[in-house]
Amino acid sequence: MTTVENRPTQAGESVDLFVSPLGRVEGDLDVRVTIEDNVVTSAWTEAAMFRGFEMILRGKDPQAGLVVTPRICGICGGSHLYKAAYALDTAWETHVPENATLIRNIAQACETLQSIPRYFYALFAVDLVNKNYEKSELYEEAVRRFAPYVGTSYQTGVVLSGKPVEVYAIFGGQWPHSSFMVPGGVMSAPNLADVTRATAILNHWKDNWLEAKWLGCSVERWMQIKSWEDMLEWLEEDQAHYNSDCGFFIRYAQDIGLDKYGAGVGNYIAPGTYFSPELYTDPTIDARAEALIGRGGVYADGQWHTYDHLRVAEDVSHSFYSGSRPLHPWEGETNPLDPAKARQDGKYSWAKSPRYDIPGLGYVPLEAGPLARRIAAAGPGPADHADNDPLFADMLDKLGPSVFVRQMARMHEAPKYFTWCMEWLSQIDLQGSFYSKPVERESGKGWGATEAARGALQDWIVLEDGKIANYQVVTPTAWNIGPRDADGTLGPIEAALIGTPIKDMSDPVELGHVARSFDSCLVCTVHAYDGRTGKQLNQFVINGMV
Numbered sequence: 001m002t003t004v005e006n007r008p009t010q011a012g013e014s015v016d017l018f019v020s021p022l023g024r025v026e027g028d029l030d031v032r033v034t035i036e037d038n039v040v041t042s043a044w045t046e047a048a049m050f051r052g053f054e055m056i057l058r059g060k061d062p063q064a065g066l067v068v069t070p071r072i073c074g075i076c077g078g079s080h081l082y083k084a085a086y087a088l089d090t091a092w093e094t095h096v097p098e099n100a101t102l103i104r105n106i107a108q109a110c111e112t113l114q115s116i117p118r119y120f121y122a123l124f125a126v127d128l129v130n131k132n133y134e135k136s137e138l139y140e141e142a143v144r145r146f147a148p149y150v151g152t153s154y155q156t157g158v159v160l161s162g163k164p165v166e167v168y169a170i171f172g173g174q175w176p177h178s179s180f181m182v183p184g185g186v187m188s189a190p191n192l193a194d195v196t197r198a199t200a201i202l203n204h205w206k207d208n209w210l211e212a213k214w215l216g217c218s219v220e221r222w223m224q225i226k227s228w229e230d231m232l233e234w235l236e237e238d239q240a241h242y243n244s245d246c247g248f249f250i251r252y253a254q255d256i257g258l259d260k261y262g263a264g265v266g267n268y269i270a271p272g273t274y275f276s277p278e279l280y281t282d283p284t285i286d287a288r289a290e291a292l293i294g295r296g297g298v299y300a301d302g303q304w305h306t307y308d309h310l311r312v313a314e315d316v317s318h319s320f321y322s323g324s325r326p327l328h329p330w331e332g333e334t335n336p337l338d339p340a341k342a343r344q345d346g347k348y349s350w351a352k353s354p355r356y357d358i359p360g361l362g363y364v365p366l367e368a369g370p371l372a373r374r375i376a377a378a379g380p381g382p383a384d385h386a387d388n389d390p391l392f393a394d395m396l397d398k399l400g401p402s403v404f405v406r407q408m409a410r411m412h413e414a415p416k417y418f419t420w421c422m423e424w425l426s427q428i429d430l431q432g433s434f435y436s437k438p439v440e441r442e443s444g445k446g447w448g449a450t451e452a453a454r455g456a457l458q459d460w461i462v463l464e465d466g467k468i469a470n471y472q473v474v475t476p477t478a479w480n481i482g483p484r485d486a487d488g489t490l491g492p493i494e495a496a497l498i499g500t501p502i503k504d505m506s507d508p509v510e511l512g513h514v515a516r517s518f519d520s521c522l523v524c525t526v527h528a529y530d531g532r533t534g535k536q537l538n539q540f541v542i543n544g545m546v
Contacts, residue, residue: 043497047351054334057471077176078111079452085181087459089283091446094438098277100185110164115453118161163205167198185435216244219415262403262514264496268372271449272296297376304379311357317486329460329472353482367492368455368479371409
């Protein structure tokens, strides 16, 4: 690490800070921010890596997406498989046995359960021991728990995070990069020993991490929390709650101000995931919403809207692709440009800018992820089988969006998804069918969607003459890190960075808190520049785990 100069900005001074990469997962996320009086006033997020999976799939066999898209990500490959299977289910008009839906649900949820503690301890909480927080009375306790590799909670959380994907491997044969979900069901025929073992593994994860370390209480007690006041009452109710990792994080996050910044656009998207098996035996796009357990929806400008995939479009005005107007993914294009030349036209990212057409508002940026899911779960009119959870709508109303609220939404899903998995395991009919051979139709359109750990993940497929004519993948990371659109409207992370206070220009950990609260699936060198002279102020690493 080399520091050229480290000082606060002066009154009226504008400084540009370039962070590359900012993520800790996959790929490269570059962030440039303008800072005035030690507060971020503008931001640009750049996906620095070209992938081109849509181009790879063009002209391939319709089932190629089942093999290719899970390789997009080494962390949520199961989620990619899940939505790719449903994209073909809807295009081929398949029949999916109830058992297959249960297995798909369990595998998808277990992948997310794996991600929750691993993400919190290994990717997010390590920043909580940053030296900028040494003056906090809770700092020493934060170090004891969350210090990378040696923290008492870090070790337990990261080690036990692998247990849920053992369940995935029981049903899917392997994790990651399984391809056992296929149009018409799953290539899996579990027996009683498989179900018993899966149940034991999840109970071990629950007993030794979820309840013992994270909650300090039973899953059932936590699920009784329906409001911010309920959460605060829970915190003070028992010393085990107060001193759990969850209780400590609630206290420490507020003490160091994580509830004060990182708001973002305040609008949210969730296509939803997990199906009530008897309601989705013949998957169609039109019937999807009514069959969901994890509800879908859009929340924008203070209003809930039914999710409609036809209202999605991708803008490439500031992306390294050719194109002149927003396109729905069925008509989507992926035509890359030379980035060196494209930058001359104001383009600055390999990510497209997904937008959603809100009646009366037009195309707007939406945040994807756990907070979006939790807001969708609080929407009006849930069916009896669907998630009905008002907690985070209440927190959003009383606290506003922030790094803290976004984190709590993610962690809240651990007990919720555990409960669902145990219910689904108990419903498997071991004597029933797990697969129904489909008719492989020559042409058609399909759409498959799910909620990956990081949010809305969707595939749109167009089939012609028995081949893939068009395949477009829109990831949650694209929703969140997409650049400005044709109107100059900032993407969600760009907007969330605005207003972020920077205490130490040589170690802007606050930028990491904001970006990592979205858990962008893009895998730090930092360059700071004086906005007036262009002079480099400093160069340093912001990772915290190097």
